[in-house]
Amino acid sequence: MSFALRIKTKAGQEVLRNLTPEHTVKDLKTQLSSISKIPRDRLHILSGYPPKPLDLTQDSLSLSKSGIKSGDTLILEEKAPPPKEVTYKSHISDFGANSSGILMKKVVPADNSCLFGSIYFALNGKIDDSGTAAPYMRQVIAQTVANDPETFSEAILGKPNDEYCTWIQDDKSWGGAIELAILSNHYGFEIAVVDTINAIINRFGEDQHYTLRIFLLFDGIHYDPLFLESADGNNIQTIFPTDDEKVLRQAEELAREANASRQFTDVNKFTLKCMNCNIYLNGQLQAREHAQTTGHMNFGEV
Structure with a gap:
């Protein structure tokens, strides 16, 4: 038949x-x-x-x-040809475990894909000039979610599974906790996010006992990667053994210092001003919608 x-x-x-x-x-x-x-x-x-x-x-x-x-x-x-998969260069042995250096922030573009750009830098030790990393990571996330609708239900995603998969592949959509957890599992790294709003570190993949860790800094809107610069300034390290307690303590101290000096934008509690067009916004939702509509990412507290 x-x-x-x-x-x-x-x-x-x-x-x-x-x-x-x-x-x-x-x-x-x-x-x-x-x-x-x-x-x-x-x-x-x-x-x-x-x-x-x-x-x-x-x-x-x-x-x-x-x-x-x-x-x-x-x-x-x-389908568009899949972007070349992100690979990483090892920056682990530049200093050796628990060695001295200064933990610093590398500023990545505020282009709605700062989370993905930050992970790329942490894995490769350089900015993604080709622009292929974010589309690839978005595709990985969408495929992971689509393949497991039971785990990634509407209750978890905040929207239907298929709607989320379309949404996350839009280059105007921002990444957050769900995307961090998926990418941690995909790359086999713990991702430690230094939250300057609450002065804490959120560790994605901690329960998987990965041997390697990368650090990101989050100020309430924007993600940037952290790296350790050697005392002579000639080397950087972006990937760390998870048993390196010294750099973890540095990251915790950085979170406390950034919080104390108010180096964050608490979009849930404060009125914001777009520093590009001087529009006043209330809360995180309005800030996200304004950023997605205009591309403006420079917000200040009022």
Whole structure:
């Protein structure tokens, strides 16, 4: 028994008739790739109204069990080539564990992707000039969330799973605790976030007992990576053994000093002023919405 599928591509549409319910998802993708000239691993397949992406990751699944029915319309799009995966250079042995140096902040661009830019710097010891790190990390997060809807429920995400996956891949969306936890697990590093609002360190991945740790500084709106600079200024270290208690104490002291000198923007408790356009804003939600709409990231307390 064969069934017909209406296939829509940028070039037009046609009907695919040479498959049966016993054929596999892999067989379908092979046929769709041939029709559209899109590589199989770059196929983005949508169906329904409004069109939604189909999860066709299980190549061995029969079409009868895939949810696709005869008469369905499949819309084919081509995914952008995946950005090159972030790799890291080892900055661990520059000084040696528990060695002396000054913990400092590296300022990354305030472009709505400061969390991802900070992690890239911590893993690589340099700014991501290519601009590929943030899209890659956003894609990793979206795939992780989509593949585990039970863990990443609407109650956890604050929005439906599929809506979140679309939202996080928007370059105007900000990352936070959920994204930090996922990226910690993805890279196999503990991520220690120095929170200058509360003068504490939040350690993501601590329960996984990773052997390596990176540090980020968070001021209520913006993330920056921390690095240890050698006394002579010739070397930096961005990745640390998790048993390096000396640098952890430095980070704790940095949190206390930043808090005492009010080097933070508590957007939950204070009226804010956009220093770019002089608009007054109330609370975190308005600040985020204004930043996403205008690209302005320089806020001051009033």
